[in-house]
Amino acid sequence: MMLPSRPGWSYRVDHRPGYFLPQLGLLLFPVCLGLGAAGSQGGERVVLFVIAAVVTAPMGLVLWVTVRSFTDKLTIYPDGGFEYRRWGRVHAFRWDDIAQVTYAETPDRRVVATGVSLRAGGVFRFARRMRGLDLLMQEHADWMAVEQDDEELEDEEPDDEALEDEDQDAEDASEQDLGPIEGTYRVRNGRTAFLVVAGVGCLSVLTLLFVIAVPGIGSLICFAPFGLGTAVLVWRMVADRNDELTIYQNGFTYRDRKGTQQCLWEEIEDYRMASAGDDLVGLKKMDGPWINFAGGMTGTDQLKPHRQRVIPWVERPDGRPWKS
Numbered sequence: 001m002m003l004p005s006r007p008g009w010s011y012r013v014d015h016r017p018g019y020f021l022p023q024l025g026l027l028l029f030p031v032c033l034g035l036g037a038a039g040s041q042g043g044e045r046v047v048l049f050v051i052a053a054v055v056t057a058p059m060g061l062v063l064w065v066t067v068r069s070f071t072d073k074l075t076i077y078p079d080g081g082f083e084y085r086r087w088g089r090v091h092a093f094r095w096d097d098i099a100q101v102t103y104a105e106t107p108d109r110r111v112v113a114t115g116v117s118l119r120a121g122g123v124f125r126f127a128r129r130m131r132g133l134d135l136l137m138q139e140h141a142d143w144m145a146v147e148q149d150d151e152e153l154e155d156e157e158p159d160d161e162a163l164e165d166e167d168q169d170a171e172d173a174s175e176q177d178l179g180p181i182e183g184t185y186r187v188r189n190g191r192t193a194f195l196v197v198a199g200v201g202c203l204s205v206l207t208l209l210f211v212i213a214v215p216g217i218g219s220l221i222c223f224a225p226f227g228l229g230t231a232v233l234v235w236r237m238v239a240d241r242n243d244e245l246t247i248y249q250n251g252f253t254y255r256d257r258k259g260t261q262q263c264l265w266e267e268i269e270d271y272r273m274a275s276a277g278d279d280l281v282g283l284k285k286m287d288g289p290w291i292n293f294a295g296g297m298t299g300t301d302q303l304k305p306h307r308q309r310v311i312p313w314v315e316r317p318d319g320r321p322w323k324s
Contacts, residue, residue, distance in 0.1 A: 008077040009317050011132030013069060019129050032221050069127030076136050078318065080143075084126070091124060095143040103137055109270050111311055113137040134314050142322050178262065179249030185299025187243050193296055197233045204230040240294030247302050254291050261291050271307040280304055 013019070073085040081094035093116065100117040112133040115125035126133055207223040244255045251264035263285045270284035272292075280300040282292040293300055313322060 008075040008083070009132065009135070010073060010075045011130065012073055013071075013127050014129040014131055015070075019066075032225065069130075072127040072130060074126070074130055074132050074136070076132060076139060078139070078316070078320070082136055082139075084124070086127075093118070093124070095140055098140065101137060101140050105309070105311075106134075109309065109311055110134045110314070111137050113140075135316070138313055138322065178251045178253070178264070182247045182249060183299060183302065185245040185247070185297065185302075187241055187294050187296045188298050189237060189296040193237065197230070197237065200226060200233060201230045236295065240296075243294040243297060245293065245297055245299045247299060252303065254293065256294070261285070261289070263288075263291060265306045268306060268308050269310040271309060280307065283307065286310075 069086070071087070075083040075085075077083075081092065081097070084091045084093075097118055097120070098116045099119045101113050102115045102117070103111050104114050105111055113126060113136050114133070115123055117123050204223070204226040207219075207226050211219040211223050213219075239257060242257070246253045246255075251262065251267070253260055253262045255261075263283065267286045267288070268283050269286040271280060272282040272290075273279065274281050280293065280303055282290050283303065284290045316322075
């Protein structure tokens with residue numbers, strides 16, 4: 001397939017230390033078990049070595065995926081599509097070959113493509129930590145906007161007076177107060193939180209008994225992750241017990257041990273949800289800090305209708321403006 005002859009922008013996988021973080025995380029547990037086995041004797045050593053071998057098995061798949069995409073190269077052409085080189089084979093796609101682009105949002109609020117679904121059938125996925133996927137996502141969105149009918153895209157240009165009125169309204173809104181209080185909420189830890197602490201605590205106690213029965217560096221290493229995990233969970237429950245969320249008509253305030261933060265509804269520019277479930281765990285104030293809610297904080301459901309995410313678009317390498 002022939003792509004435009006106009007020079008493209010090329011990107012490769014980001015190989016900085018964070019690229020190997022998942023592998024290092026998977027290695028943590030087998031290393032701890034292996035060290036524990038080295039410090040044990042008899043049947044205990046055999047059992048720990050077997051467990052370490054089983055835990056290490058998934059590393060083969062992870063390493064294969066890492067090596068397979070290590071030399072991938074993405075080239076984006078500004079007037080029509082992209083090429084993707086993997087293991088010497090070049091895959092070329094025009095924008096009109098793509099039925100849908102799947103995407104994800106990064107912690108810094110960039111939208112990056114993770115793969116494309118083709119009109120002819122099939123799915124093509126990009127390597128993890130490939131650079132340039134935010135630009136690819138935006139180029140495709142810009143192409144789709146240009147393809148639409150001009151009458152639907154062109155809005156009436158506002159005059160100078162209308163722009164001044166909008167600026168004044170925005171300034172007035174930023175200066176308004178929070179309004180009357182609609183509710184005050186505090187932390188209420190449910191059964192799940194206590195069960196998690198109890199479960200990790202039981203494992204911590206069992207490994208501590210192992211340390212007492214078989215003193216040594218190996219048993220201590222086995223105890224360390226569970227003991228540290230229990231301490232962190234208990235500290236979070238104790239440290240956040242006095243947090244308070246107050247919701248007003250025009251915004252909210254959140255008080256924790258560091259102080260009180262205030263935010264109007266129109267000042268929200270990003271939000272975070274729990275990795276499991278539908279709980280709101282944080283909101284970011286425009287040009288300000290993240291406001292993170294304590295686990296078990298009540299009232300966060302009242303904030304969900306006001307959450308919003310402002311996605312910053314990256315600049316094109318050649319400086320051309322976006323059409324969408």
